[in-house]
Amino acid sequence: xxxxxxxxxxxxxxxxxxxxxxxxxxxxxxxxxxxxxxxxxxxxxxxxxxxxxxxxxxxxxxxxxxxxxxxxxxxxxxxxxxxxxxxxxxxxxxxxxxxxxxxxxxxxxxxxxxxxxxxxxxxxxxxxxxxxxxxxxxxxxxxxxxxxxxxxxxxxxxxxxxxxxxxxxxxxxxxxxxxxxxxxxxxxxxxxxxxxxxxxxxxxxxxxxxxxxxxxxxxxxxxxxxxxxxxxxxxxxxxxxxxxxxxxxxxxxxxxxxxxxxxxxxxxxxxxxxxxxxxxxxxxxxxxxxxxxxxxxxxxxxxxxxxxxxxxxxxxxxxxxxxxxxxxxxxxxxxxxxxxxxxxxxxxxxxxxxxxxxxxxxxxxxxxx
Numbered sequence: 593x594x595x596x597x598x599x600x601x602x603x604x605x606x607x608x609x610x611x612x613x614x615x616x617x618x619x620x621x622x623x624x625x626x627x628x629x630x631x632x633x634x635x636x637x638x639x640x641x642x643x644x645x646x647x648x649x650x651x652x653x654x655x656x657x658x659x660x661x662x663x664x665x666x667x668x669x670x671x672x673x674x675x676x677x678x679x680x681x682x683x684x685x686x687x688x689x690x691x692x693x694x695x696x697x698x699x700x701x702x703x704x705x706x707x708x709x710x711x712x713x714x715x716x717x718x719x720x721x722x723x724x725x726x727x728x729x730x731x732x733x734x735x736x737x738x739x740x741x742x743x744x745x746x747x748x749x750x751x752x753x754x755x756x757x758x759x760x761x762x763x764x765x766x767x768x769x770x771x772x773x774x775x776x777x778x779x780x781x782x783x784x785x786x787x788x789x790x791x792x793x794x795x796x797x798x799x800x801x802x803x804x805x806x807x808x809x810x811x812x813x814x815x816x817x818x819x820x821x822x823x824x825x826x827x828x829x830x831x832x833x834x835x836x837x838x839x840x841x842x843x844x845x846x847x848x849x850x851x852x853x854x855x856x857x858x859x860x861x862x863x864x865x866x867x868x869x870x871x872x873x874x875x876x877x878x879x880x881x882x883x884x885x886x887x888x889x890x891x892x893x894x895x896x897x898x899x900x901x902x903x904x905x906x907x908x909x910x911x912x913x914x915x916x917x918x919x920x921x922x923x924x925x926x927x928x929x930x931x932x933x934x935x936x937x938x939x940x941x942x943x944x945x946x947x948x949x950x951x952x953x954x955x956x957x958x959x960x961x
Contacts, residue, residue, distance in 0.1 A: 598919035603632050604641055654704040654730075655913055656783035658773075658800055659691025660762055660791035661709035661724070661734070662743030663716040664942050666900065669751050687723035688745055688942050690789035690815055690906055697910030697932065699728040700947040703917060706730040706783075708776060710768040712740035727943075733776060737767045743791075753898045753937075762791045770799045777803050785913055787811040790819035797822075801829045809867075813909050814839040828865025832916075834909050836872040854879060855887060870912060870929065872905060878926055890926035892959040895934050903936035903943060911952065931955035 599622075606618060613621075619629040636642045641653070669681040687696075695705045707729050711717040713736060720742060724731045743765065747758040773780070773796065780786060780803045788800060788810060804810050809831030814820040820835060820842040827833060827843050841848050844857035858869050858881040871879040877891025911932035915925035931952045935944045944951075 597635075598921075600632050600636055600639075600641075601918040603629070604636060607642070653784055654706055654782075655695070655698055655917070656706050656708065656780060656786045657691040657695040657788070658708045658780075658786060658792070659789040660689035660743055660765060661687070661692035661707065661711060661720050662689040662745050662760075662762065663719055664688030664902070665744065665746045666749065666902070666940075666942075667747070668749040668753065668900075669756075671751050673748075673750060673756060684940065685719070686941050686943070687720045688902075689720075689743060690791065690813060691787060692720070692724065692729075693903065693906035693943060694787050694813075694910045694913070695729050696724070696727040696943050697907050697936075697947055698914060700943070700945075701910060701914045701932075701949050701952070703914055704730075706733060706779065708733045708735070708768075708773070708779075710735045710737055710743075710764045712737055712742040712764050714740075714742055716742035716744060733779065735768050735772050737764055740764045740767060747902055749900065753900055755902065760791075765792055765796075768792070768796060770796060773799055773803060780804060781808060783808055784917065785809050785811060787909065787913060789813055789815055790822050791815070794822050798826065801826070811909065811913060813905055814843065817842055827861055830866055832868040832870070832912065833861070833866055834870045834872065834905065834912070836874075840869075840871055855881065858887075870908070870926075872908070877930060878908075880922060880926055882922075886922065888922055888926065890923065890930065891961065892927070892930045892934065892956070893961055895938055895959075898937040899940045900937060900942065903939075903941075904933035906942075907932040907936035907944070907947070914949075927956045927960075928952055931959065934959060 615626050615629050619626040663685055665685045667681055667683050669679045673679055692707060695707050699705045711720055711734055721731055743762045745760045748756045750756050786804055786808055801810060811832040812830050814823055814835045817838050820839040824843050835843055837848055840857050844860040846857040846860055848854050848857050861869060862881060862883050868882045873879060875894050877889060880888040908929040911928040912925055915928045934955050935947055935951050
C-alpha cells in the first residue's frame, strides 16, 4: 500500500476510534477546515485505507518481517575479562534475531506486525513463540523444521557493557524453502513494508525481492561486514538500508576516512538504486541521505551508562519503519530512531519491555541537544 502523510495517519487513527464521525466534527477536532478534512479523506480512499462510504477502513495494514528469529544468550563480566579462565558475571536469555527484534520493537510501538522465519522443534522454539506472542507479533506464518535446532546467538559483554565477542548459529534458516515463501506471496504483497536481514541465504533474499516487486518497499540492516558483502551486489533493489560505516564501505566499495568520503560512499550506494540510507555513527548519531539529494546529520545526547550494546540497531530500524508508516518528517524520523536506540541500550534485555511511542517521545525531549 502507498504510504501516508503524518496528517493522514492522524485522521486514520481517529476514524478507527470513531468511524461515524462527521467531516465537520473531524475538522474541529484537528483544527482544520472541513474542506481540508475532505481532501485528506479522499487521499486515504485513493491510497486504499478507506474502502467505501461510512469510513469502512482497510484493516490489513501491516509490516512483515522475514528473517532471523532466535534466542539470545548474553553474558556480562563483573570485571575485566581474564582470558583462558572462568570469569564471574551474569547470564540471561531472551528471544532475539534481527528481524524478530525489529518486529517486537514495532509491535511495542503500536504497529501491526507479522513474522516469517524458521524454527526447530526444541525448547528455544518454544521460547521464541512464547515471547513473540506476548509482544503481539503474529507468528502464524513461522516455518517449523522437524528435528532441527532453532537459531541461537551468544554474546559476551565486558564490565562496561561493550561487546567482547559473539557467536551465532543460524543454520535453520538455510532450511526455509523458497516454495514456502512463494506460497506466502499474497501475504508478502499485502504488506506496507517488508523488513529482512541477511541471516537469510542469498537465494532466499533474492526470491523475497522478486516477490515484493516494485510495489512493496523492502528494508534491510546489513548486520555485519560479512553479511554486507552478500548484500552489496543487490543493494540497489532495496528501498532503505541502515549500515554502519564499515558496512557502508563494503556496500559502496569505497574507503571512508572523513566526512566527505562518508557522503561520497553514501551517494555511490544511492546511485545503485537504493532510495534511502541511514548510516549509524555511534555516539555521533546518524547520517541520512536519499536519492533526492537530501543529506542530514542528527544526534542526541548519549546515554551515560548503557546496560547492553546489542539492541540499538534493531530499535532504530523499527523506529524508522514506524515513522515512515506515520508520515513523519526526516528530522523527526531520525530523532525517533536515535531515541529508540537509547531506549534499547538503557535496559539489560535485547528488547526494552517498556518500549513505546510515549517512551521514545520522552527520550527525545530529555536527550535533545
